[in-house]
Amino acid sequence: MxxxxxxxxxxxxxxxxxxxxxxxxxxxxxxxxxxxxxxxxxxxxxxxxxxxxxxxxxxxxxxxxxxxxxxxxxxxxxxxxxxxxxxxxxxxxxxIWVVSRADAEYPRRLKARLREDAPAVIYGCGDMSLLDAGGLAVVGSRHVDDSLINYTIAVGRLAARAGSALVSGGAKGIDQAAMRGALEAGGKVCGVLADSLEKTTMNREHRNLLLDGQLVLISPYDPSAGFNVGNAMQRNKLIYALADASLVVSSDLNKGGTWAGAFEQLDKLKFVPVYVRSTGEPSVGLAGLRKKGALPWPNPQDVDSLEDVFNVAMPAPTTSPQVGFALFSNNGPSPADSVPSAPVPLDTAPEPQIGSEPLEPVDVVPDAQPPVAASEEPPPVTSEAAASVGEAKGSSQPESNPAEVLFAAVSRAIQQLLSGPMKDVEVAEALHVSNTQAKAWLQRLVDDGVIEKQKKPAGYVLKQKRLFE
Structure with a gap:
């Protein structure tokens, strides 16, 4: 739609x-x-x-x-x-559809992770819901040999068999090979284009996939925009922001868009684990990324082993950006919270780099006055909120133990987060806590019968109608 x-x-x-x-x-x-x-x-x-x-x-x-x-x-x-x-x-x-940061339909992952640097306008074609499905990002060089193309196609096929969406940039070479492998295996694919969105969506090969909901193509640039090196470099962070884990199949050393995007992810953004190919022909670029903190790809051969690559705890970003969920906040945004971010003027300068300026918490839609919906932002923690949790569990009085008061607020926030299946790493990121802490809270809610962990699609879901609506 x-x-x-x-x-x-x-x-x-x-x-x-x-x-x-x-x-x-x-x-x-x-x-x-x-x-x-x-x-x-x-x-x-x-x-x-x-x-x-x-x-x-x-x-x-x-x-x-x-x-x-x-x-x-x-x-x-x-x-x-x-x-x-x-x-x-x-x-x-x-x-072709268009959404802005002021719209409720705007991709949640981009707004939460990129914050001020989320493109003000996104153009796209295909099923918008795929943009919040997460999955595996696969990136690499344009000019590679057939052995790496075949290797990448196999990775895309495995992602599809595992029910994991695949995210890539749509460029020739590694990007297109990964997307091809996933699509041929019946998987879901999100392509983040740096140019020619209109031309690409009119391609007969893509049209049925777009209409059938198997493929979504997006771009932060005008649908008629031609190739621009700066745009290609800047759109890389969108690929990582839409994924749960990433694999760099090939890269030059200290140059090129693949290197720049992976380096930015390792050095500043730290949204997702960054893996690099660990078999086949050695690469000085991949070795350089390993020195920067990238992990060796474990070469999973089945669905269960692929799932493990998503369960790596991420260190806090250098700039420590706050995402759209805050356990403790004031009743309204502070002046710093209300500073809006600029949309990308699509024919002038490229998007600003993450970390180029101090980042303030963003608790409101950047370009609009109406407050964020309850499903996007938990209310502040108060004694009344803790009391409502206690009443929902059949208790006449909330627990006075500070730990229980905290967990009552956590329970409320997590239940509001789970409008759809979410992995523990996503919950950790949304609440700005460690993966270990998020797992502990999630397990307690599972034990309490509030949520459950499902396999397809993988993630935690509400076991019953949420208590707070």
Missing amino acids: TPVLSPNTQAILLLTAPLIAGRGTASPDLLSPGEYKRLARHLREIQRQPADLVSPDAAEILRACQPVIDESRLQRLLGRGFLLSQVIERWQTRA
Whole structure:
């Protein structure tokens, strides 16, 4: 199902996107990342959101934004409504959908993991639900020999047999081999493209897979955008952010997109375990990644052994980003929490690097005023919350033991997290605790009969209707 383009998304597109239909050119007035960030911050300060810029009382709001962005420039950008309607019609005829960070449909993993650096707009085609399915990311060089192609195809097939989605970049070579192996075996695949989304979705080979829900293709760049080295480098973090574990099949040393993406993951982001191929022809690039902390791929041969590669505890990221779930918070966001992030202006500078500036906790939708839904953000821990947990278990009084008060809040947060199957490493990441601690809490909830662990799809699920809704 193609999501309806929300008013907030329409406004963000008008301000930042090239809106290229056919052979058109982008407007020179497009807001840069810094400019949009300042504008979004100002809108929040005056208790407005992007959609208000195209509302009936927009004139007054535009005047109020004059100190940040020139009013006439905003008017020119927002006046591109006809052009927007043209490209929307073009996208719809090709089954291309668009979501922004202000939309509930925006991929949860990207918003939680990348936070300020999550692309403000995502274009895509196919089943959006695959974007939050996790799975195995497989990346590597474009130019490789047949032996590595066959090796990678086999990895993709194993992932499919295990019921694990496969995430890759869609580039020729290793990326396409991994995706091909998974698709041929009936698996689910997410391709994160750096260019040519529109052209790729119209490929006859891909069309049925997209329509059948086996494949989803996304890009943070305009569907008509051509290849750009910077875009290709910057989209790598999206691949890792959508996965549960990653395998680098081949890489140059200290150069190239594969190396840059894996190094960033090992050095800063640390979203998922990074494995490197451990058999076949030696590689100086893979050896270099091993020195940076990458793990040798254990060469799993069956479904059970593949599952083990996902159960590796990750060290805390260098920048220690907070994700969208907080066990303890104030009743509302602080000024730092409400600083919005800038969308990527799709025809100018590449996305900012994670860690390029201090990261603040993000507890609200960055570009919109309405609060995050309960399924995305647990409420603050209070004595009333602890009491409700006690009452739900048949106890007239909450436990006074501080550990029990804490666990009551943890139980509430975990139950709200489990809107779908989640692995222990995902729960640990969402709660910003160690994998060991998350496993202990999950096991206690299993013992209490609140949740259960299932095999297909792998993860913990609520055993009964959640208590807190």
